[in-house]
Amino acid sequence: MKVGLLRCAQTEDHCPASTCFKVMEVKMFEFDKFDEDVVVVGATSCGGCPGKKSIPRVQEMIKRGADTIVFASCVSKGTPNDFPCPNYEKILKGVKKKVGDDVRIIEYTHL
Structure with missing residues (x-):
C-alpha cells in the first residue's frame, strides 16, 4: 500500500x-485490516480552509505513486483538539469523485 496522507492545515502548528x-507503521486501527506493507509516498495539508487545494494535492500524491489516500484524523475526527474539519464531507466527496474507484480511501488514521 502506497499512502498519500492528507492533513489539516490548521493542525500543523501543533x-x-x-x-x-x-x-x-505498526498497522493499528484502520491499517490492521491490510496485510500489505504501508509506505508513505507523500503527506500534505488541505491547503487551509475551506480545503479547495485538497483535490489537486491528492492528485499530485497519486502521480507520485500513492494508491491509497488517507485522511489524517485531524481532518475527519478532530484529533487532537476535538474539532473535526467543517468541510470534511465536501472534501471527501470531491476527492472520491475525482480519483474514482482506482484509489483506496481511508477516512482516518487513529482515534
Missing part, C-alpha cells in the same frame, strides 16, 4: 503527524 505515521 501536530507533526507522528501518531499518524506510527499507526501506519
Whole structure:
C-alpha cells in the first residue's frame, strides 16, 4: 500500500503527524485490516480552509505513486483538539469523485 496522507492545515502548528505515521507503521486501527506493507509516498495539508487545494494535492500524491489516500484524523475526527474539519464531507466527496474507484480511501488514521 502506497499512502498519500492528507492533513489539516490548521493542525500543523501543533501536530507533526507522528501518531499518524506510527499507526501506519505498526498497522493499528484502520491499517490492521491490510496485510500489505504501508509506505508513505507523500503527506500534505488541505491547503487551509475551506480545503479547495485538497483535490489537486491528492492528485499530485497519486502521480507520485500513492494508491491509497488517507485522511489524517485531524481532518475527519478532530484529533487532537476535538474539532473535526467543517468541510470534511465536501472534501471527501470531491476527492472520491475525482480519483474514482482506482484509489483506496481511508477516512482516518487513529482515534
